[in-house]
Amino acid sequence: MPQHHKLLSLALAATVALTPHAFTQQPKPDVPPALYLGAAWYPEQWPESRWDADLALMEQAHIRFVRITEFAWSTMEPTEGNFEWTWLDHAIDAAAKHHIAVVLGTPSATPPAWLTQKYPETLRFESDGKQDEHGNRQQGSFVSPKYRELCRDIAERMAKRYGHNPNVIGWQLDNEISAEDYGPAAKAACQDWVHAHYKTLDNLNTRWTTAYWSEAYTDWSQIPIQEKYGNPGLLLSWKRFVSDTWRAYDLNQIQVIRPNVDKRQWITTNTMGWFDGYDHYTVEQDLDLAAWDDYVGRGHLDPYSNGFAHDLTRGFLRKNFWVMETQPGFVNWSANNTALDKGEVRAMAWHDIGHGADAVEYWQWRSALNGQEELHGTLVGSDGTPVPLYSEVAQLGAEFAKAGPALAGTSPHSQVAILHSYDSRWAVNWQRHNQNFDPIQQILSYYKPLRQLAQSIDIIQQTAPLDSYKLVVAPGLAVLTGEGAKNLIAYVQNGGHLVLGQRAAMKDDDNSLQANRAPGPLATLLGGRVEQFYAIDDEKTTPEATVPVEGKWGDTTSKIWAEQLSVTAPDTEVLMRYGKSNGWLDGQPAAITRKVGKGRITYIGAWMDDATLLNAAKWMTETSSVTAAFGPIPEGVDVYPREGQGKKIFILVNFAKTPQTITLPSTMHSILEDKDLSTLSLDRYGVAILQAR
């Protein structure tokens, strides 16, 4: 039977088989809170008689939503075509009685055993050629038409049954999509993708320079899958294929959910912060909401690295997002699963909200008595009574309820944007040239001082609208696309200040070297270019490798990388120069800037230390009239501005080891304490939520 007929008949069968749930018996929907506290709950792992006790404990902790069913396929469809919905109807009803809303997960991350046994073609292949099997999760192939059909069917049935349920607020597609398929079907699909993208083999061969090593293709079916040491054009195409395939994989479910559910029910999927397995800008564009799973793992929260991941997620759809999972104290998958300190879980939650999260969900409520993750942190123990962290989360829940109205309708707004690009991170990681050239560290080295100064940063892609920013910094933009170049040139010509970091615009759309050297299409505007790049050895182990840099931002050394710049326009100014080092770099420009009308473009070719980058960031912000959102604040205290609906809120969290006193820029109202303040003292992990008058 052709696939569309099959789907049609499945849909018809579904209409006959499903009796819509009796909505009239549902309690009235609660007013949704502005800040949602949640927990991952797995009712299918427990007898129904236990649910009420769990939900009552959640309600006491002000937990206002549960995410369920993302792994419950075998409970919803125990054997092929036999659906069990009654338990789920009851679970949603039981939650509603406790004023707890429900996010439904589509279960495609965990296909049941009967499915993989009957349809082994749905199983993915690992990159080493081994086929996955049942017993873990994510064994389904993201390209398999049969798997798509089966995922679509269960998603559609869920949507039809719960799409108008007043207690269901949204949908999570799958769970942490990330496991590609490297089997024959994926290879054929990738070849089709390359064909559609490059149209002719001549075009492909030219743009990948396949004359190199006799790589030239005479048939699309000759193109291999390569992940690491392949032709850079091929590597990038594989990643773009993977990104488009995940998008299609999600759309397969979105297309049956959206027409069957109320408009108020949103659709999201949970991503993983810095994870770069696919281009999130590609995959996220069809979703209503961005959401991510925020785990510290071993050690403690790093507010910069974690803050970057929040800002990155907020940048996918350029609006507030959800933290769909976070650790209740500790995880089970790290080398050493240390716990966050007492108070740190609460502090972290407010840091999340500060960066634009509107919800924080703890994974998970209670551990299953068996299963792969028995030792993971939870809010209740194996006996179903609270663990020590429960009361901290309950306090947080009370605070969410109290501060929610003030934070409603607010979000972070920034004068500064940092450009982020998956193409660029991949390109650098495939050819680091210095093993220490970590694109994440590179981008963080700029994010950190800029966040300290501006106190709010947007992270966006190179094609995003830039008009609203006074300063746009691109520390790690190795791959500049044609569209990106147009956007950046227009930004500078319209009066913006663009700062490029090391290796910027070295590559083009195909991951080829820019034919006119870095920064390629921006070189004319800059009035300068990169004459040569040099990998630099570690100055600690090889002192003779030290590359001094000095100038406007102070005296320092260039680590990991140093680019010899040249100036080609009379009005391009040299900001920093190299000192005596390898001969080539001696006395050469290390950072240059040029005023272009009301705008400015700056290029930094040295990898400088934090103190010098802080000076550089001060220069960038001053030159661009960027102001601090809050004002002076002691080191270690993070401030997060959120504004909207005429309100200006500042969340303050003290991550310093000692208590800190903060003088407020004006008298502000402390929402948690219900009083006006002009100074404030915060203990370690202390939190204040202040509303400007």
Ligand code: GLA
């Ligand atoms: C070898 C190979 C060349 C080239 C160089 C690079 O010598 O023969 O083709 O790969 O290494 O250093």
Ligand code: GLA
């Ligand atoms: C991920 C998954 C969860 C769980 C947690 C454990 O985020 O989405 O199902 O495995 O990790 O930390």
